[in-house]
Amino acid sequence: MAKCGEYIKSQFPLIDDDLKKYVEDILDNGADEFEDTEEVYEAIGEVLQGISEKSEKDIRDICEKLLNMLQPNKISAGNGPHKVLDAPIHLASMTSNQDDTTELKSIWLQTRDDNFKVDAKKLEKAEAKLQQKQGKRQDAKVPVAVPVLQSATASQVTSKKDNKLEAKGTNRAQDIRIENFDIAYGDRVLLQGADLVLAFGRRYGLVGRNGLGKTTLLRMISSKQLKIPSHISILHVEQEVVGDNTLALQSVLECDTIRENLLKREKEITVAINSGATDPSLSTELSEIYVQLENIEADKAPARASIILSGLGFTPDMQARPTKTFSGGWRMRLALARALFSRPDLLLLDEPTNMLDIKAIIWLENYLQNWPTTLLVVSHDRNFLDTVPTDILHLHSQRIDTYRGNYDQFHKTKTERLKSQQREYEAQQQHRAHVQEFIDRFRYNANRASSVQSKIKMLDKLPELRPIEKEIEVVLRFPEIEPLSPPILQLNDIGFFYTKDKIIFNNINVGATLESRICIVGDNGAGKTTLLKIIMGYLSPTSGIRTVHRGLRFGYFSQHHVDQLDMNVNSVELLQKSYPGKPVEEYRRQLGSFGVSGDLALQTIGSLSGGQKSRVAFASMCMGNPNFLVLDEPTNHLDIETIEALGKAINKYNGGVILVSHDERLIRMVCKELWVCGRESVVSIEGGFDEYRRIVERELEAQSK
Template sequence: MLSINNLSLRYGEKILFKDLSFKVSGKERLSIVGSNGTGKSSLLKVITGIQKPDSGEVMLSKHSTIGYLPQEEIVFKGRTIFDEVHSAAEDINRIKSEIDEINVELSQNHDHDSEEYIELLNRLGELTEKFGLIDGYRIEAKIERILKGLGFKEEDFGRLTDEFSGGWQMRIAIAKLLLKNPSVLMLDEPTNHLDINSLIWFENYVKDYEGSVIVISHDRNFIDNIATRTLELSMGKAVGYSGNFSFYINEKRKRMELAINQHRNQQKYLKQQNRFIERFRYKSSKAKAVQSRIKLLERLELVQLEDEEAGINFSFPPATHSGKVTFGMSGMSKSYDGINYVLEDINININRGEKIAFVGDNGAGKSTLARIIAGIEPFNTGELRAGHLVVTKYYSQNQADELDQSKSVLEIMDEASTGEVRRNLRSILGGFLFSGDDVFKPVRVLSGGEKSRLALAKMLIEPSNFLILDEPTNHLDMKSKDVLMRALQDYEGTIIIVSHDREFLDGIVDKVIEVKNKNIRVFIGNCSDYIESVSISAIRQEQSQTVKLKKNVTYGYNEKRETKRKILPVKKEIGELEKKLEAFEHRKNELEMLLSEPDIYKEPELMKQYSIELDSVANEIDLLLVKWEQASIRLTELEEILNIN
């Protein structure tokens, strides 16, 4: 479907990629990964024709189309949301317009036996058939499904696009792209403006998409769940991996180990050959052998090792130890106009050391609640209580606007730092993707993403014991995000994170607060635990509604006999799941006992092996519990049917 042949592109003196070739076909889902600045977004722009390559070509098969979602914000104006999305169905709209025109002409032509009238009727029949074939009659239902999936409410459909912020505008762009249904869907950081619920919907939509998908994303869960192949851009080259992100990580580790051995052996070989050349360079009897080895070395392709040091190498500066209670809130309500409340009667208690995620739909009030806790947003009623010796630091992307535009990157950091941190500023900035002379750039010339990274770096080097972070990962690459995650794991203070990045949250938080319907719900566990809990709750509610509906139905003999037939395999499945659970629980207990033995520390390899197996067993237990829960719900539903009438 799509063929990339020998593409090369440079940015100034830097080669982004050279002689890059790959193909995308069928229902393939290709994830493009690599550090910031390796040319991922530029590659998508070259494929779409927005940017011209230095050399090479992009070939698209006949009748295939490309749809592209850029990372940069898109702004729509002058139409309602529904009409704006509807405008993307160009073929349907064109045919509908022609059908309407023909109907008008037919209504005005009273000579039903004329050749013109018959031609119009024939054309109307052709168009009506084609309209049905391209789902013209279901287009409005499809628009509604997509908009609701992306988090819009039905009452939003009639509102003008002008009323919506940048994040919602990007959702409109996604909706238009999905409605167009191109052969190749190309997405550059599509999840940046989605909340967790809309992200899960979008993920499922992309997984089932009929065409090919090429995606750039720093959301590891997202690309892990959709990708069938991974392409890494590094050092000007593209390296393919025939699997998702997890496969890529494991396979890359193996390839790196192999490359290190090859590099070591090659360096040894080069040393030997150079020693021979130097030793016999001036001996006429060895001249031919020397020249032969020189030419051999010139033709030799050197094994290059990727720099694995990029990313944030960072630990937090020491801060005052706060009291046991970090923050409290009682009866807090917030309204922007004094009439309509965003948050109502909120009660929260946060203890020292807790690491909490705020989740919920966009517009539910997560960021508002975070700003109120940080003390930078006023509220209408209620009481806030800051704990003893609490030092709060708050980050959002808007913090970038408060940076002194006249100062350099290094000056901004120097003013915020003290002690040991000040001595390591250059390496810290390198971790935040400011390398070389970038540190001397004035803030005013930085891009929006660079300013956001600088604001985050500045905040993190200032001592604190209570961090409030609103979407901290949006402008970080995967390596930087990983090291930031490790630093936050080791942070001894209290953390609140507003984020839609499930993998990032899973590595840090131990509590989730869902902001919904003007109030909050608290879930113990990480983000995956929360999603599982909400999913099971939704299944139960749906099954409960189904059973309630079925109670109003009379089931005959045949229906009940069929239900009895269905019950047996479900009971068998539950029994098998319970046996597996028992076996895994037994093994889990065994491993925990083995790891608790004092002598295990004398055998680190064995301890590592047991630890890996314990993690695997724990994951299996979690999966089996979800399956057991779902099977139990199905059994309950079937038994309810038997009890009716």
């Protein structure tokens, strides 16, 4: 019975001790009498159903396992126990000779002891007690999921002058001014009374903590829920290109609708003239079309589109392939290429480096430095923000502050500004205290009455300064692990292919220890993720030997894990499902180690920002107490402060780390060894990331010639 009790506790961690004892008593009394799973379910199924959200099928499966524990030598198939008869039995004669007072001893007609059935009074008492306890622990032990917030709303104040110009169609201003606007996401206010001014031709980097509304602001602008002059064209790169039979190069060229319409009309007129049309206006229109095509340099468009695609990693063969043959990541690159080619008045980019390898990021940084119109980009890649923007927009405290210069200049200026404001606040507090002391001392002195009144008025007129609200420092903590004696991990003469005509790796020899901090870099498609899966044993090499320590426990993080989180539960419930049987406090403590605490841990996963979801995925990964971390693009959607915290956490971690990342700052923070993946090999290069960047820049330079 102890075994049954342990099993019940493992399946129902929140079961009350009294109720557990009640269920055990029922099972104990009927241990030898249960004939099949149905009878066990009739006895305790209703009770178990009332203390969990498990389905009826799950409860029946649990009842079947309990029956097997109670009667291990009995095969239950729904037809009762199997018994071998000593002699033939004539059932008709047995039943005809039976009277109501005779107890029939037969394997077919048994009287049953009903002691094991549910006692109605006991059940009623147990259920009442259960409901009372569930009510008490509703807040503490069973977190209530907050509904997923469905949409964002925006409102703003517009000037009468701008409204008149817009109505007349005479507004030709290229600068964008969005003044005194609010944005809310469900019941939560993201921006209140904020102002945003985007000067034409400048490049703005929008920064701020995860979950403050950066992506929502871009969507409000692109959907024109925030009013912008109608003559300004906006393009927001958010959705991947639809996969169809359109060639990649043609998909980019189609963005230039003026060129496409002119070419279409040229073709129609040419066909008409060749078919014998004699209308002289057709020839005139055709001449005008040729002039317009020449003015927009239509003949140079394919070359310009090809250069953009090449910079984003599309080879000539890939440019000639239909869009439906590309994965989602490559279609997002196509969407970015279309945006760069079409050159809207305002280009909105949300984390453009997430889908790119380091070579493509370096190309994009160089390309955007000469961007001719207005650019607004959300990015958490610090090196990208140091290279591309001319201005930084800092979203915090429900408002937006503007800083001139790149991210590095913004960080210095903001730090100095906060120090200055803090000094000013402290000086005013000292002054207030000094004046208040004078007032208190001479308040009832008739000779000083006029001076006291003067001081009181002076205090009333002083501007009320507030103390500086410091942003909470992000801290991530990986678990402490026990050391392992080497060797830890070794790949010897490893080869791998999916098909024999496409070899990924050939004769690879690499190894790692618990002190390793290895970063894997290389072009997209070079096999970085495949190498990680071979290292962890998810893929078996086609040749060579993989050797790992028997005590090695991998913790694997990838963006696919973030996308596959259950969006309808909260973070605590997510960990409860993956690692049942632990106290709620332990789940909360684990989430708190990755910055998911307080009410945030009780919000549904679907209502969290991308960065917050990543932190939940980190917390889930570390519940298994891994001693070797394998991180595949962990920085996607993390804000700059969290990336910094991730780097510090990796450096403090006493297990091994293999990292695939394109974030230059994180690589420089943690990397002790750099593996370059490509051309069927994995090579460790001397000189680290600086040497790799020089190699990439030389390749891009040769490619542009």
